Amino acid sequence: MGLDFKDKNKIVLYAFILGFVLLGLKLFYLQVSKYEYYNKLSQENRIRMVNIKATRGEILDRNGNPLVLNYPTYTVSLLPFEFSPTEEVVSSLAELLELDEDYIIERFFKYHDKQYSPIPIKRKVDFETISILEENNLDYPGVLHEVDPIRVYPYNKMACHLIGYTGEISVGELRERYVEGLKAGDWVGKQGVEKHMDNTLRGRDGYKLLEVKVTGEVVGQVEGTDEIDAQPGADLWLTIDTHLQMVAESVFAHVERGALIAMDPRNGEILAMVSKPDYDLNIFSSLISDTIWERLSSEETHPMLNRCVQGTYPPASIFKIITASAAIDKGYITSDSKLQPCYGSIWYGDRYFRCWKSSGHFQLNLIQAIAQSCDIYFYQLGLRLGLDEWVEYTNKCMFGQKTGIEITPEMSGFIPNRDYYNSRYGRRGWGYGVVFNLAIGQGEILVTPIQLAQFISATANGGRIFKPQLVKKIVPVYDSPKISKPLLVGTLPFSQQALQAVRLGMIEAVNGEMGTGKGAYMEGHLVAGKTGTAQVPHGQVSHALFAAFAPAYDPEVVVIIILENAGSGSAIAYLVRQFMEYYFQQRKIEYATF
Template sequence: MKTHDHAQVQLLRRILLGIVVVLWGALFFRLIQIQVFEYERYQPLSQKNALRLETIAGTRGTIYDKSGEILVENQPVFTVTITPIDYDTSNNQQIASILDIEMDEYIKRIDRARRYSRHRPSVLAAEVPFGPYSLLEENRWRLPGIGFRQQDKRNYPSSARASHVFGYLREADLDETQGSESIRLGDKIGKSGLELVYDPMLRGGLGERYYRVNALGQSLGEYTLASNERPNPIRGDDLVLTIDEDLQAYAERLMGDSKGAAVVMDPSNGALLALLSSPDIDLARLAGRLDREYWADINTDSLTPLFNRVTSASQPPGSTLKPLMGIIGQQMGLITPETVIQNTGTYRLGRDYADLAPPGEYTLESSLAFSSNTYFFELMEQIARQGKLDEWAGYLRDVGLGQPTGIDLGSESRGIVPDSSRMNQLFGPKRWGLGDLINLGIGQGVFSVTPIQLAVTTSLIANGGQRVTPHLVSERIVGGATREILEYPATPVTWIEKSTLEPIHKGMRAAVQNSVVSWLLEVPELEIAGKTGTAQNPRGQDHGWFTAFAPVNDPQVVVVVFMENGGFGSVSAAPIGSLLIEKVLTGTTNRAYVERHVDAYVPPDPDEDDENDGNDENDEEDGVTP
């Protein structure tokens, strides 16, 4: 019995030994197979198990002015990243101390990185000084999960600030990375201006690099794959602007700290030679690590420096509407260039509306020259009494009011063109009448335009009826070499004829010549045609407007100046516009006395101004006898 049991035990041992031998043999055979026969297949995979992938941002594109001067460029900065899955939290105190980050803030950044991705690197600290950066990089093998990037921040070498043109960058947040293969948490992306509108072009494309890690996730340095698997980062496109750096800087000097806007445009194609909204911001303080105190200041400043007045300050145009009224009145068959209207000094419609232009007979041309309100009250009354308000509003939309201009700066105000539907919304059906419409004829009441819209309509008057698209970018340079010219088609307003525009041109030219402040406006041999205006403001000082083109017989430049709370347009906005025209057409300015006026001008106290009973000021300075 014992012999039988012993034999069974020996058999079982042999079976188990055989199984072990077979298993070890199979394992050895598989090892030989992998190491020898399938080496080419598994060798890259084994490498990748010891590698970490890091994406690299492309260099952001440079922005040039029309002559090739650099306006916005890049400056190298150092960034420390974190890959949460590899990170060792025992290094928190050491790294936070080196980076000079409070521990609470440091923990928040780690948590934010985890929410973004445990496997992908995100920014832990941006714009790190070289000393701390190099110290961490020298010890990278001790710091698993910590990575290092040399990135760029924006630098502004230009004498022109142009903050509302360029715009600023901010770090991408979690929402902005969702669904995007090209934006990582902490990447700088455009938030306003051209940096926002052209961000996909300027930003370029991501590249990749691998670096070795050991079993603890510690970096062992960069690794280059034998195969050509690693895409290089794609440089962002450069942009060439229509802006003239010197002209832009000069316009900014003239505007100073005033609230307002200025537009200088080529009426033939909509190219913007200068564009500014004042006050502006210091982009350099937003270029690197966020200056939180400065950011809070500009967001709470009562002067609203982040607000782009060129595209979004929607205000009544005052008497600058009168040239368009003259064009539309002719098209509607209500007036001709020879139509004469008597001005007695008062226009009566339920109540008296003062007309500060000298009493006498006015044609279309002279009504523009001396800004007679009576002429345009009479025209608006005809439009209203004949039930043609919607037809009138349609013509205004044809020339570009009440809708975006399409400028390549992103969002813009549509302004208000009051048709019957809008009046019903504002006052209620059948609750408005002639008295609510009469002021529309002189650009007052429920009517508003933006400076860029007024520049488009003035260009249309200057160029013979072409509605241009205002724009800032003329070319993109792809890959640092290939130049692509951007096209901005104009829309012809076919119902505007040359004969319709002739009295408008003459009237606007005479308005500059006849002004009692013509010494501030006239430039020898340039023949400026223009119109001033004042937008009433029930909450403070009125707003001043000036729109002009020159030379009158061969228009090469259009200027619009808007002075928020500036008072009469003739003394606040027009001198600035005149100097800008001189600068464009002659390359310099030789009227220091006008510059002194601009520098010294202070708007009058609104409490000391005489009221006009809802009447435009008639460009009071134009009050000379026709």
């Protein structure tokens, strides 16, 4: 073999020399060939990094109707490298921009350690103020302004929760997302679709390096640097239908606290979504969003909470659908089966379990039991199923987990199981009676309205569980649009006979003489529905729930309505009717126009 140790060391030495020569050449280029240029830069001029803001994508409804628009305004910022917070400058700036002096100083010192990154101090500055700044720019060294669009919401409060608001990136978010290229003063989605789809909507800022004279005059771009264009964010087309959303909002006009979801059971698209109380999105368009947020979130009614995905409620009698289907599926009963008659209560273990109707329902079959929501009937089914089977079916119906809808944050609800009761009450500390409560949807169980919408849609469409979807289309500026497809995430663990029996029960509930949901009856279209009355602790009035779909044999819309502390499910059936009437009326108009 050729090389001995001496040769190898020589090769290493030659490599060293080659490296030094390379460095020398580059240094020669910088310091001799480009000397004049760099010398001039270092003596006369400064370099300013100019950020080119990417436009945030707009949000439209399914028909291209704008829900969120951008409106051009100016933002005034401080460049820490050039700005020095002398009393004189700060006070005149404060006067001009109508800001507090302390506020300016506080903002400056909060972010000034990133020397070259401008700190926005006021958004929505009008053109007049900007021209004053421009004329006197020598008095305001390091004060910059740039065109910076703000979010505008033509419908104010409408769909505020699902859209969500945007705000200046917080220190915590900045630390977390710094590597994604975000910087102080950036505007990001804070809730709802705006937050969930932030990376799609935001786009990417561009930048350029400008040579700036000491007088503030811009000479031009620094040689040898490229201007990096901003990449605008993509537009989002939602599945929401503005007209239907308006209908839903007007149905909910007098509701104080509650949630409404309308979903297309054929593909999981969300057509309308309302959460009450609500707030006007336009108040978040300025820099002071922190204080507004604090005020809003400290209110007792929690207007910031999107009850459709964050609110958790006991599903109450709506869960009788699961209990019934599971019992049929297991072969314990058929739709004609009659169990022990209801005399208002039933003795089990060491206590009575009551039916909501103290005078009793007497002998019922399954269809009637669903329609009249007889608790005694379902206690007996719960007992036959047992806790573990019931929990297994409920989990297979995808309760207790997030649906993955494009809204952040989302809650997952809670399905108790054997382990939970053992750890909570001790191995012998709980009786089999818990399954009585669970069978009628009461007890420790919690679900979100969006989970109910997903489940009822699957019940209506023959068992296919679609992921609830809010984004219909992503439309990038320089790329072809991406259209989202319905996403099948599972199937209900029930046979078609079981689902058919439930459907009959739900039709009977709305259309039968004795049905609990009679108030939702409408002419011309067959509505199926199930009421729910969720008991709440501390002697408060119950939550009222209603789940419905129509037309019953060819469902194209599912509606979930929950009103907090509004009494029984029967009492809110009229809201479902109102919504359905509007829905079919509007559909007629749409068909007529095509």
